[in-house]
Amino acid sequence: MTTSHANVVSIVRYGTRQDHKSEVYLNWGIYGRPDEPIGMDYFFWVVETGNRTIVVDTGFSSEGGANRSRTFLVHPTEAFRALGITTEEAPEVLITHAHYDHIGNLDAFPRSRMTIASAEWEFWTSGMERRAQFHHSVEDAELDQLRRVHAEGRLRTFDDSIEIAPGVQMLRVGGHTPGQSIVLVDTAAGTVALASDAVHYYEEYEDDVPFAFVADLPAMYAGFDLLHRMEADGDVQHVVSGHDPSTLDRFGPVDDGPLPGLVARIG
Numbered sequence: 001m002t003t004s005h006a007n008v009v010s011i012v013r014y015g016t017r018q019d020h021k022s023e024v025y026l027n028w029g030i031y032g033r034p035d036e037p038i039g040m041d042y043f044f045w046v047v048e049t050g051n052r053t054i055v056v057d058t059g060f061s062s063e064g065g066a067n068r069s070r071t072f073l074v075h076p077t078e079a080f081r082a083l084g085i086t087t088e089e090a091p092e093v094l095i096t097h098a099h100y101d102h103i104g105n106l107d108a109f110p111r112s113r114m115t116i117a118s119a120e121w122e123f124w125t126s127g128m129e130r131r132a133q134f135h136h137s138v139e140d141a142e143l144d145q146l147r148r149v150h151a152e153g154r155l156r157t158f159d160d161s162i163e164i165a166p167g168v169q170m171l172r173v174g175g176h177t178p179g180q181s182i183v184l185v186d187t188a189a190g191t192v193a194l195a196s197d198a199v200h201y202y203e204e205y206e207d208d209v210p211f212a213f214v215a216d217l218p219a220m221y222a223g224f225d226l227l228h229r230m231e232a233d234g235d236v237q238h239v240v241s242g243h244d245p246s247t248l249d250r251f252g253p254v255d256d257g258p259l260p261g262l263v264a265r266i267g
């Protein structure tokens with residue numbers, strides 16, 4: 001029998017770059033804190049339920065990374081192969097939002113069903129995606145790919161939340177993008193919140209300093225509040241950030257097995 005406690009979460013670090021706090025946080029100057037270098041890591045996540053594999057986001061593509069001078073530690077498609085995640089298996093793909101570093105490589109899963117918040121799908125096909133402040137974070141070819149997934153009847157949308165599998169729930173919080181979603185996974189080690197870009201950095205979440213790129217600032221703050229409340233109420237034991245370089249170390253990278261040093265497991 002499969003129970004939700006059979007769920008295991010893998011955090012896969014596939015890319016990295018260096019930046020400054022004044023670039024990654026919104027209006028950093030208002031806090032009177034020094035500008036400092038800050039790294040940014042790039043992740044995708046995998047949930048194994050015991051009988052299914054669920055991929056949460058698919059990383060940036062070669063083109064999307066090159067256009068922004070990002071560094072691959074491992075190409076996501078190579079990482080999927082190393083982890084035994086195959087096209088044939090057609091794992092469900094959850095899309096937390098449609099930015100280039102989360103929907104590059106959707107074409108690696110030509111038979112998979114994909115799930116995205118309806119607010120996210122509608123926003124990126126509304127014409128608003130052509131405005132410079134939003135277009136900066138997407139690749140046209142990748143939005144076209146998302147449209148193809150929709151045209152092929154493989155894109156499932158939801159309004160507020162959806163149960164993906166026993167103990168696996170996707171929840172729209174908005175903020176960073178209109179349909180930014182988090183994924184809650186019950187595991188033997190407690191409930192994991194894959195925050196994706198609802199929380200890029202732990203400092204962002206703990207010090208209440210929103211990220212520079214934001215579609216709806218009150219919703220972004222409300223997303224922090226929701227996660228803090230879930231932690232305080234004991235509904236979430238582990239918050240997994242979308243981009244914090246300390247993330248793997250918090251959960252202990254695995255040194256043996258595929259992708260040594262690039263994967264941490266919870267559950």
Ligand SMILES: [Zn+2]
Nearest residue numbers: 099101197242
């Ligand atoms: Zn991101």
